[in-house]
Amino acid sequence: MKDELVKTVDHGRNLGAEYVEARAQQLFKTLLTTKDGKVEVAKEGIESGAGVRVLLNGAWGFVSLGKLESKLLAEAVDGAVRLAKAASLRVKKPVKLVETRAMEDRIVAYPKKNPRDVTVEEKIDVALTMDKTIFGYDNRMKSCTIDYLDVTGTNHFVNSDGTYIEQDKLYVWSRIQASAREANIFASGREEIGSTSGFEIFNTEIPEKVGTMIAKRIINQLKAKTPKGGTFPAVIGPNVVGVFIHEAMGHLAEADLTLSGSILYDKLGKQIASDAVTVYDDGTVAGAFGSFKYDDEGVLTQKTPLIEKGELTGLMHNRETAYMLNAEPTGNARAENFRFEPIIRMRNTYLAPGDRTFEELIEGIDFGYYLKSFRGGQANLDGTFQVGIQEAYEIVKGQLGAPVRNASISGNTLETLHKVDAVGRDFELWPGRCGKGQTAFICDGGPDIRVREVIIGGGA
Template identity: 65%
Template sequence: MKDFLNKLNSTAISLGAEYAEARALRLTKTSLTLKEEQVEAAKQGIESGVAVRVLVNGAWGFASAGSLEPVTLDNAVLSACRMAKLASTRLKIPIKLAPVKVIEDRVVAKPKKDPSHVSMEEKIQTALKINRSSIGFDSRVKSCGMDYLDLTGNSFFVNSEGTSIEQDKLYVWARITATARTNGVFTFSREEIGSTAGYELFDEQIPEELGKKVAARAVQQLTAKPPKGGKSPVVLGPNVVGVFVHEAFGHLAEADLALSGGLLASNMGKKIGSSLVTFYDDGTLLGSFGAFKYDDEGVPTQKTLLIKDGIVTGLMHNRDTANKFNTNPTGNARAEDFRVEPIIRMRCTYMAPQDQTLEELFEGIKFGYYFKSFRGGQASLDGTFQVGIQEGYEIINSEIGAPIRDASISGNTLETLHKVDAVGRDFVLDPGRCGKGQTAFICDGGPHIRLSEVVVGGSA
């Protein structure tokens, strides 16, 4: 395979490319969809293909084909070069890549339980257990669902600079949902789990417990009331902190978005938050959902410091943006599969814990909200963020009070980071998926934190 990809790169260079890279991917996927203990679909798939990316006169040309046929791929190289050349005619600032070390490596996955060796029957049994424990939890649970996916295979990366990497790929992921209903009130609850370690995920996350947890939340939400809209002090759980870090800050720290007029390019080295704020994007946490050894430009992953004590220290880079910022690439270039080109993506993005206890965070809040678990979040380049909440409670006189439902928080990132006035000593990471045109498997989290105030969106 290595020689085959090298040949494609050579063809590109002979057609005038100053840089060429070729990626080949062969993946096997198993997925399941269950609803109310019924297997809606048991799926297996095999896909393979090659992507080539070339730089001609400073413009990118990318072509991919779900094929390993030499003729098809030679044509792909040809059209990538031709289109790049065409685009370069309008280019004002040519793209250059930051230099990186040449790497030759073979990365082998070492799962305790390889998902490709676990039978479909066993996977279905696990999923059924989760479904059963949800639906059996309470008569008010009206429906439950489970999506399961595992992906195994390997990827080759070869570029014209001499780098050649073969990496095993392994992901195990599941999404569990439940709805409950009584007297016209509908509630919905969901949980995601994921790992790059192996199918042993289900030894750590006991299926019955997962099903119960999701069902219990849906049932509890039945008695919840909508929150009062307006400014309020809040305590955020690690699950919400993770999404806040990812959405409200993480996307702004992706160098491509920072360059596109995001807020951070002009704030490098500046204090944009409380001294309690330290954020990382880390691809090195073995087994976590955002972990890998080399990104899809052949750059080693790393633990990237984004904010230290409230001061912006770094961004997430690919080789192109690293060159523009005159820094080193951080290993954040990821492609969902062979069909698409690598773009800057987060890995495991989190807030570093400090030293306060949970009691200390709640202390002194006369009336506020405790937001424990999120449901979706989104941010825009002007720093406006929104995080939806699927599990929350009132805080009354420093104590957790009645549950509330369908809340969200919103604000401007830079204003909000200054409002972080207490950070806990606990630390939890949750897996997730992030959409930026392509889907990436990521992870995020942190400790419990307190915001002195944030706008809470509620209909009451």
């Protein structure tokens, strides 16, 4: 495969490209869906293909190809060169790349339990055990959909700077969505499991335990009240801190979006949060769903500080934005698969833990909310964010109170980060998937944090 790709890259250079990269993959997937104790379908598939990207006259051309044949690879380069030429007609500020060291490496995955060696029967068992636990928990549970996916395979990467990397891919993922109904009250919940270590993740995420946690949360919602709308103090749990940091802060610190006018545009080196806040985007957490060794531009991953004691100290870069902002590439260029070109994506993004206990965080709050588990979140370049909450509780006179359903929080990212006045010590990292025109597997998390005020929506 290496020779083919080197030839492809050389062909692009001969056609006048400033930079050429070629990625080839063969991916094996197993997918399952179960609904209410029944296997809807068990699937298996093989996808092979290549992505060729060229930089010519300061513009990019990219061709992806659902085939691996040398003749077609050469044609793909021709096509990418044509596309780049067409795009370059309107370039005002030509794209340039920061220099990187040429790397040669082979990264092999060593799972304890390789999903490719696990029978489909065993995978079905894991899903149906979670399903059975959920329905067994309470007869008001009405539906349960479980998706399971594993991906294995190898990625080959060559670029015209002399880098060659062969890197195994290994992902195990499952999503559990369930709902309950009692008269006219509907409650639902979801959770994801994800790992880059191997099928052994289910030794930690024990199916019975996961099922019970989800069912318990959903049944609790049936008796929950809706929140009062308005501005309140809140303690935000690790799961919600994660999605808040990812959506409301992380995306704005992806250098392509920063340059596109996110509110962090002119904030580098400035205090953008209270000094209790330190945030990293970290590709090095062993086994975490957002970890990998090299990104899809052949750059080594790293632990990148974004906020240190409230000061914005870094952004997430690819080679293009690193050049524009005179920075080092951070290993954040990721492509979902050969169908996509690499763009700046997060890895494992988290707020670093502090030293408070949970009791210390809630004790001073006369009335507020504890936001424990999220259901989706989204942010805008101007820093307006929204996070839906699937599990929340009132905090009344320093104590946890009644459960609350269908809450959501919103506000402005920077205002909210400045209002973080205490950070807990218990740390959790949660797997998820992030969409930015293509999907990336990520983690996000943190400790419990206290926020002086945040807008609580939901209810009426």
